[in-house]
Amino acid sequence: AQSVTQPDIHITVSEGASLELRCNYSYGATPYLFWYVQSPGQGLQLLLKYFSGDTLVQGIKGFEAEFKRSQSSFNLRKPSVHWSDAAEYFCAVGAMRGGNKLTFGTGTQLKVEL
Amino acid sequence: DTGVSQDPRHKITKRGQNVTFRCDPISEHNRLYWYRQTLGQGPEFLTYFQNEAQLEKSRLLSDRFSAERPKGSFSTLEIQRTEQGDSAMYLCASSLDQDEQFFGPGTRLTVL
Numbered sequence: 001a002q003s004v005t006q007p008d009i010h011i012t013v014s015e016g017a018s019l020e021l022r023c024n025y026s027y028g029a030t031p032y033l034f035w036y037v038q039s040p041g042q043g044l045q046l047l048l049k050y051f052s053g054d055t056l057v058q059g060i061k062g063f064e065a066e067f068k069r070s071q072s073s074f075n076l077r078k079p080s081v082h083w084s085d086a087a088e089y090f091c092a093v094g095a096m097r098g099g100n101k102l103t104f105g106t107g108t109q110l111k112v113e114l
Numbered sequence: 115d116t117g118v119s120q121d122p123r124h125k126i127t128k129r130g131q132n133v134t135f136r137c138d139p140i141s142e143h144n145r146l147y148w149y150r151q152t153l154g155q156g157p158e159f160l161t162y163f164q165n166e167a168q169l170e171k172s173r174l175l176s177d178r179f180s181a182e183r184p185k186g187s188f189s190t191l192e193i194q195r196t197e198q199g200d201s202a203m204y205l206c207a208s209s210l211d212q213d214e215q216f217f218g219p220g221t222r223l224t225v226l
Contacts, residue, residue, distance in 0.1 A: 004156075034214070043118070043205065044157070044217040090156050101147070101170065102215065104156030 002027040002093050006105035014113045015083050021076040021108050023091030032094040033074040034102065035065055039087045047089075050074065061085070086112045118218035120206050126224045127196055134192045135221045139208030146189050147215060148181055149205040150174065157205055163189060196225045 003026045013019055025031055032051050036044040048059025055067040065076045074091060088109050092102040119138045127133050139146050145164050149157035160179070161171045165186035175181075178196075183189040193200055203222050207215040 043219040101159035106156050
């Protein structure tokens with residue numbers, strides 16, 4: 001069975017500082033990996049996805065993530081955080097290219113200090 | 115098309131009542147998914163459709179839950195005899211085949 005672990009429940013960073021959110025997955029085959037962001041009262045918005053190919057993927061809003069098969073990780077990074085990035089971030093693994101079902105982590109709540 | 119829509123956005127009901135939620139996917143999307151999200155947790159998969167066929171159901175989907183997508187367009191999720199443990203955000207998503215899923219804003223259910 002597939003599973004996702006996000007070890008950090010809450011993270012606080014100062015505006016302008018760099019950010020890294022951790023994600024570890026467990027899946028028996030080649031994983032399809034996603035990062036979503038959820039703001040209060042909003043639906044989940046896809047930040048970026050990894051299906052295959054280059055292990056460093058670029059997403060929207062200046063986010064990037066790196067797939068490391070040896071570490072079963074897919075960490076999300078941003079070089080300089082903006083106050084508007086405060087939200088909850090979810091890592092997810094899919095059985096196929098977004099098809100079938102997604103298994104989500106428990107999320108990381110990001111707070112940005114001005 | 116502005117994305118996936120869900121109705122209602124909020125529902126408050128008394129224990130034992132039946133509730134029904136609606137999801138309208140992005141028009142050209144053939145796959146439709148339902149997830150449930152409780153406080154402090156990530157979304158959990160409930161079921162999904164390809165066109166009108168329901169292809170997978172989670173063990174979370176008890177006999178009190180039923181989902182339909184009769185014409186392969188919108189979908190409904192009904193919960194019969196609601197319990198307090200059913201209180202959650204119910205999320206709908208759609209995709210074109212196995213591409214990325216786009217989520218709606220969700221329906222927040224509160225069972226008193």
